[in-house]
Amino acid sequence: MAGSKENYPKTDEHRKSGDWNNLWDTFREIDPDFLEAYLNFRSVPQARGPLPNKVKELILIAVNASTTHMYEPGVRRHIQNALKVGATREEIVECLQLSSLIGIHAFNVGVPILVEEIGKNAD
Structure with a gap:
């Protein structure tokens, strides 16, 4: 090894x-x-x-906070870093809001299947 x-x-x-x-x-x-x-x-x-450090940190917040990653120490570290390089509270909140959209995909996939399956059982 x-x-x-x-x-x-x-x-x-x-x-x-x-x-x-x-x-x-x-x-x-x-x-x-x-x-x-x-x-x-x-x-x-x-x-x-070419991306400014602030943009990189906002992206890293989104990656770490996303429903497919959810790594709290990374979210914390990159929020701290983003604040140090000039990100505002509002920018960080918007970043978190945008990254939360990944989770909505479960509903986009699941609800139509649920409706289909309920329809099958109603017959």
């Missing part, structure tokens, strides 16, 4: 910055090389690109 846990700069950077998911400790035990490669990959958009 993997070699020594020494010399993993991206892993160490994430741990020191507080951008660390405790579940990654298990990945680090199993395959620190994979974890290091993953952290390098996920850091690319944060390190460069």
Whole structure:
């Protein structure tokens, strides 16, 4: 599998910055090389690109708050970061409102099926 846990700069950077998911400790035990490669990959958009940091943080709030992720420590960290780079309370609230729209898909899929099934049982 993997070699020594020494010399993993991206892993160490994430741990020191507080951008660390405790579940990654298990990945680090199993395959620190994979974890290091993953952290390098996920850091690319944060390190460069045309979007302002405020926009990046708002997107990361949406990702972490979405019904398919719901990672509270990430939401907290990126709200703190967004405020530090100038996001307003209203912008963050709108971001959360927009990300909540993902959950409505369950109704868009489920309600027509429910109506169909109820119709079948009524016959």
